Amino acid sequence: MSTNFEDLVLRDIAANRPTAGKPGRLFYDTTNSKLQRDNGSSWDDVEPTASSYTDEQAQDAIGAMIGETDTVDLTYTDATPLLKGDVKKQMSITSDSSGLKLDGDSATPGNNKVYGTDGSGVKGWKADPAGSSGPAGLLGYTQITSSFTTSSTSFTDVTSLSVTVTVGSRAIKITAFSGSLDSASGRIFIIIYDVTGSAQIAQSFNLQSGGNGSPGIIIAKVAPAAGSRTYKVQMKVESGTGRMYAAADSPSFIMVEEI
Numbered sequence: 001m002s003t004n005f006e007d008l009v010l011r012d013i014a015a016n017r018p019t020a021g022k023p024g025r026l027f028y029d030t031t032n033s034k035l036q037r038d039n040g041s042s043w044d045d046v047e048p049t050a051s052s053y054t055d056e057q058a059q060d061a062i063g064a065m066i067g068e069t070d071t072v073d074l075t076y077t078d079a080t081p082l083l084k085g086d087v088k089k090q091m092s093i094t095s096d097s098s099g100l101k102l103d104g105d106s107a108t109p110g111n112n113k114v115y116g117t118d119g120s121g122v123k124g125w126k127a128d129p130a131g132s133s134g135p136a137g138l139l140g141y142t143q144i145t146s147s148f149t150t151s152s153t154s155f156t157d158v159t160s161l162s163v164t165v166t167v168g169s170r171a172i173k174i175t176a177f178s179g180s181l182d183s184a185s186g187r188i189f190i191i192i193y194d195v196t197g198s199a200q201i202a203q204s205f206n207l208q209s210g211g212n213g214s215p216g217i218i219i220a221k222v223a224p225a226a227g228s229r230t231y232k233v234q235m236k237v238e239s240g241t242g243r244m245y246a247a248a249d250s251p252s253f254i255m256v257e258e259i
Contacts, residue, residue: 010255013024021039021041023039027043034046048255060078072223074086080214102115103123104123105124118220127169135258137255137258139257142163143251143253144159145251147244148244149160149241150242152236152237153236156203157234158232161233162231164228164230165256167226167258172222172256172257172259174218174257175218176192177216177254177255180244181216183240183243184240189204189238192220193233193235201220203218
């Protein structure tokens with residue numbers, strides 16, 4: 001014996017429910033919103049009638065399910081009702097409408113700043129006591145390995161002997177060096193020139209009567225304004241022709257160090 005699917009599942013109002021007599025047949029009572037099953041002689045409710053809950057009972061049920069973690073604090077206020085979540089904060093962590101932040105924080109603390117406390121214990125961004133964003137050290141170095149000659153009696157750039165560096169708040173030391181300076185007839189003058197500041201920083205001279213001469217070196221300590229700075233070596237002669245000797249195994253160089 002076979003039964004059509006349409007005969008097993010029926011859907012209608014309660015008044016139109018057929019008489020029981022086909023075991024296993026299902027009927028959905030749209031009047032009372034419940035599913036019933038034909039047991040052969042009567043209709044049984046397949047699912048229990050839904051219980052009704054008050055708002056208060058539903059809120060209490062939700063409140064009972066609230067849990068917290070090490071970093072999240074949840075608070076349920078039954079009278080409101082209100083479920084509120086907060087991130088747990090401690091030490092120097094705080095928050096405002098923009099989110100989490102450091103106590104005394106700033107969106108733009110500026111260059112060379114560290115987070116800490118001042119003399120009164122107030123937290124925030126302070127000037128780096130070291131004076132810059134990192135340890136002292138080499139900022140820039142340029143060398144030449146070919147000799148430079150000039151007959152100019154006015155200071156002229158030594159070809160390619162310049163260096164551009166980024167200076168912080170620390171003082172810097174600039175060193176210009178040549179392994180040998182020589183002149184056929186007069187003195188040779190060497191200077192370190194601050195291109196950014198348009199100023200001569202330091203000067204040295206060497207007097208030779210011809211042939212290879214002695215080393216030439218200039219060391220200057222300065223405290224320029226922070227930012228990008230360019231320094232170069234310039235040279236002139238008193239008379240005749242002068243030479244700054246340089247080779248692969250004996251380069252002339254300019255070096256800038258933060259101190």
